[in-house]
Every structure is written in C-alpha cells, then in structure tokens.
Amino acid sequence: MRRAASKKTGQSNSTAVNSSAADLVRSASSKASSKETERIDSLFYSYANESSGLIDPEGIEALCADMEVDHTDVRILMLAWKMKAEKQGYFTLDEWRKGLKALRADTISKLKKALPDLEKEVRRPSNFSELYSYAFRYCLTEEKQKSIDVESICMLLTIVLGSQFPAQVNSFVEYLKVQNDYKVINMDQWMGFFRFCNEISFPDLTEYNADLAWPLILDNFVEWVREKQK
Template identity: 30%
Template sequence: MPILSLLCCLRNTHNDHDDSSNGATTISAKTAAKKASAKPEPYSEQHARELFKTYEDPDSPGEIGPEGFEKLCTDMEISLEGALPLVLAWQMHATEMAKFKESEWMQGTGELRASNLHTLALALHDLEDLLLLDKPPVQPSGSVPKKKGATTSGAAEPYNRNKYYEYAADKNKAFRLLYNFCFALAKPPTSRNIDMDTASAFWSVLVAPKYPIMKDILEFINEKGSYKGVTKDLWSMMLDFCKTMQPDLSNYSTDEAWPSMLDDFVAWKKPAGAAQEGNVNVEDDN
C-alpha cells in the first residue's frame, strides 16, 4: 500500500466539510504557497502560526488534519507517494499520521526557523538528499573558502541547519532516528505492533531506495500474504538485515538470530541446497 493510500484512508474517515469551506481553504493555501515561493521571508513565529491556520481543520481547532496535511504537501510540491511526508512528520514531532497539533507545528518550525513553505520545503529536501539519496552533505556557509574579492552577502543559512549538521556527522544514526520515529508514528495507541500493509508502505519509501534487497522482501511478503503484523523487534531488525546482507544472501548464516519472517524470506529467495553449501564452505574454511 503506497503512502498516498494510507493518507487517503485517513482522509476518508475524516468529517467532510461543505464545498465553500474547502474552496476557501484551497484558495488561501495556493495564495500562501505562491507568496512564500516568490519571496522567502526570515523566520517569524507569527508567520509560522498564520501558516498553520491556513491548513488548520475548521472542525478541529488547533490541529491540521489529513486534508490540510495533503494540501500542505501539495503546496510545497512534495509527493505523497514518497518519503518526504514522513520526513515532514519527523521534523514536526508529529504523534499521529497525517496530523499536526499546533504545539508540534510551532516547535518544529521554530527549531528549523522556517515559517514559509519555500524554506520548509528546502529543509525537507536537504534531509531527503542527505539521508535517503545519500548525496554529499551541504557544507556550512562559513566553511567554504571565499574567492578573492568575493563579498559576504548571502552567506547566511536559509534556515537553522544545526540539526542537519548533526545528522550529517552520523548519517546512519540519523536515518535510524527517522526509521524508528516512523514505527512510533504508525503504531496505533492501543497496539504494540503495526499492520503489515502500513509497514510495507513505509519500507517501500524508506528502505527500498537505499537497500535494493528490501524490494525482494516486499515481493516475498506480498506473495505469501500470511504476515499480518510487525513488532518493534522485527521493524528494527529489518533495517539491520537490509544494511548487512549481500544481495545474493551469500553472507546469510543460520547461526544469526534473525526474526523467523526473514529466515522464511531467505528460504524463499535462496535454494536450500545453496544455503547449506554456503554454510559448509564457511566451516571448511575454518
């Protein structure tokens, strides 16, 4: 199930508003987007609060609901099919899928010093490049030697990149922070697990682009159709498995305590004879 489908499910369970209310919100959002894109402004707490009000649910004051969340992503030109909505939720300290409380929004935008759509989108794309696309990190403005005769104008950071530079110092740790956040975000308050459809949707946008073996695991899960829930332990070890395992599973060992679902995946992906031969070879080398 793609992330967009998850958001649509949430939106469809939300109370419908009358057409005039929806129309007004859409026009206001588009106007805010154009203004922000045309002329980025320095951070302002008042502007951050006004931006929140643009997407606020008229039936739930103090909250951006799924419809407002979708409009927000659309106005920032963030695809609902990818991982950026999850990165946005992470940076805003969201506690519910596709929802923001005003306090969460103000904390997140305050930390980033981003009170307009242009700046917020830039911060999210920077994190996508760093953690999901493995691009070289952005260098601090003061760390780049200036050419002779160059002026210092424009050297200021477009937003507060302090957290970004902390993430860049240890990208693996930062990605795991995002990854673990997503489990907490997806887990229903009354459950210890998340359902397999939700986990698969998150894995498809978070892990599969970085570790291609995840695509094979998702194919296996879809084909079997018998796995219904994901524990926190399975969620954590799935990332470890994808990070450490060779694409041909040549370094898989039955001595390692992988969750049974991953053992089942190996048996499905790798012929039993080949797996046994690999273990024998390792023992012979010793």
C-alpha cells in the same frame, strides 16, 4: 585622586553603554522571534481544521500540494520526524512550531527550500536509524497497537527504504505478499529487516547465519530467496 575618580566614571559609563546595547540586541532578537512565531502560527492555521485545531490528513494534502511534494514522498515523513509528530496524519500547533523553528521556515517557500537540508540531516546514519524506527511508531494508529498489517508495511518499506536498498526491499515486499504465515509485522521484525539490509550482502546472502538472533520471518525470507535462486 581626581583622575582615579574620573577614570572610574568613564568605565561606568562604558559599562552602561555596553549594557544598553546588549539590551537593544536582546529586544530586537525577541521581537524578531515573536514575529517569526506569529508567521509560523499563521501558516499553521491556514492548513488547520477549524473545529479540531489540528492539521489533519486533508490539511496535509493541501500542504503537500503547496510544497509540490507527493504525500507519499519520504520527505513528508522526515518533516513529521522533525516535528516529533505523534499521530499519523495530524500535526498539532506545538509540533508544527517545533519543526518549523528548527528548520527556520515561516513560509511555504522557506519550507520547500529547507527540504534538501532536512534530507541531508536525516540521511546521516544515526539519524536515519532513528527515522526508520520512528516511521513504525508513527504508523501505529491505536495506543496499545504493537504491530502493523503487512499491506501497510509493504508501502512503508518502499517509502522509507526503497531508494536506499531497492533490491532487498523489492524482494522482501514480494515475499510478504506471497507468504501466508504473517498477517502483521512488529517492531522487532521491522528493525530486524533494517539490520539485515545494512549487514547482509544481497542477493548472495553469504553472511546470513540463521543461528544468530534474527527474527524468524527473516530466516523464512532468506530460505525463500535461496529457493528462488536454485
């Protein structure tokens, strides 16, 4: 009977030790997380506008300079995507925290080092499709805005798709600049061009069938390309 009681006490002591150790680990983890958040917040305020409490276009330019990345680099768009930033040219503190915690970056040095891995993540097909769609929404400057002017679309296409589909993008941008039928591009047309790049061989265009559900602007673009090829 005494042995059983002694064994029970031993088990109880062991459980208490394990529980205490777990509490210490949790406490250390919580403190480390708190310190990381403090550093992330401090970094945010080093770029934020004091009056608005946001990182604005000027702050983003300073951030790009410190990261040694051009502000038109697609990786800046990828960073905004990672933060789930809602307004072009602006980062809120919550968006900044969300992005940098996901990237495990609480200094500029760590943020620079995180960019290659972020690019790899985004280049996965499902993520890239999401980024492409996000890029259009991110560039809408007004709440009820549904389309983007052609000039801005040309720049955006070059940034987002230019390195992946250079021939298609260069040709489509050229077409957009010479045509007179479209002053703005909507989301359906924007996503249609992405599908076009992924499904249609270029410049032979053999798979393109105008009877399928393509936006009219792409029918016109294909017709323009074929005319040029004659």
